Amino acid sequence: MTTISLGYLGTALHAGCASAVARVLDAHEVEVDFVDSDESELPGMLEEGAIDLLVSAWLPRDAHLVQYGMRVLGTLYRPFYCWASFETVSSLSGLSAGEIDVAITSRSDQKQMEVLIGQTDALAGVTVEICDEEALYAAVHAARDAGRKALVFLAQPHALFNDEAFRTIDDPNLPGEMEGCMLVRESVAACADQDMLDELSEMTLGNKVMSAMDHAIQVDGMDPEEAAEAWQRGRLVAR
Incomplete structure (x- = not known):
């Protein structure tokens, strides 16, 4: 597999997360096509097969997205x-x-x-x-x-x-943590490099890193790739 369509919601938070995941794909010599979407468009894009890897779904809230030929891969953070x-x-x-x-x-x-x-x-x-x-x-x-x-x-x-x-x-009326997971298309996972899938499944960013990347993009004016590189090089927050 040489190319993966990497989908994400078009916000700074999700763009930063997608760029961090893309660095793993790049290391496995996979070309990344970024596909941004808004929440209302996402089910249709998944149904059409326009997204191979979604970063990220918040489970169980977004569990309905699995029905479009997707499977859960790893937990990146806990929103x-x-x-x-x-x-x-x-x-x-x-x-x-x-x-x-x-x-x-x-x-x-x-x-x-x-x-x-x-x-x-x-x-x-x-x-x-x-x-x-x-x-x-x-x-x-x-x-x-x-x-x-x-x-x-x-x-x-x-x-x-x-x-x-x-x-x-504290507010007892609110639900607890969700899992910020990747969703990978079953047909894509079947032919993808297993070492790459294993690395993605073990990848962890955490809420602190995600907040820092969101701040770097929203407030400091970094583009998502710059923020992801700063994280990977340990310049964003302690990893």
Whole structure:
């Protein structure tokens, strides 16, 4: 096998992850064709066979994608949805009414956040700020700079978590960790080099590296390949 179509969702986080995986493929002399997609397009692209290797699916949330002739390969990191803040808040149950000025999230997570707000008395009537995914980092820092106490609903890993002062907040209403896995097409795996598949199945990035790559791309202006190279050379975070 000389070429693999490497699919990923068109965000900085997933682009960085795909570029890191591509470095393994390159080492096995496999040419990589990058294929970006949005979430709504992804099932159709998999069904058409346009993607040989998907980086990455969040299981069990994305388990339905396996039906398109794919199989799970390895676990790169462990994403989870959470509340987080620069404020010192240990849990939602410990919040007092009026303690938080604004709740911020991206458009893709808006409905989920609004349901959770409805379950938390201390957040009743709180101002809600919705922004595009790529604007979330700036929106949170703008609120912080303005002295507004912000609560953020998002998935970890994220560029915001590259700052150790940005911490998750306990909420028993949220599910636990998922697995950020690759999905490889069965027909491609059948003829791929087994050593390459073994190396991919053992590859681990972790949430800390993923957040750092997201920050390098979103905030520092690196392109995904530069961020992946920085990780591989140990210049991004301790591996």
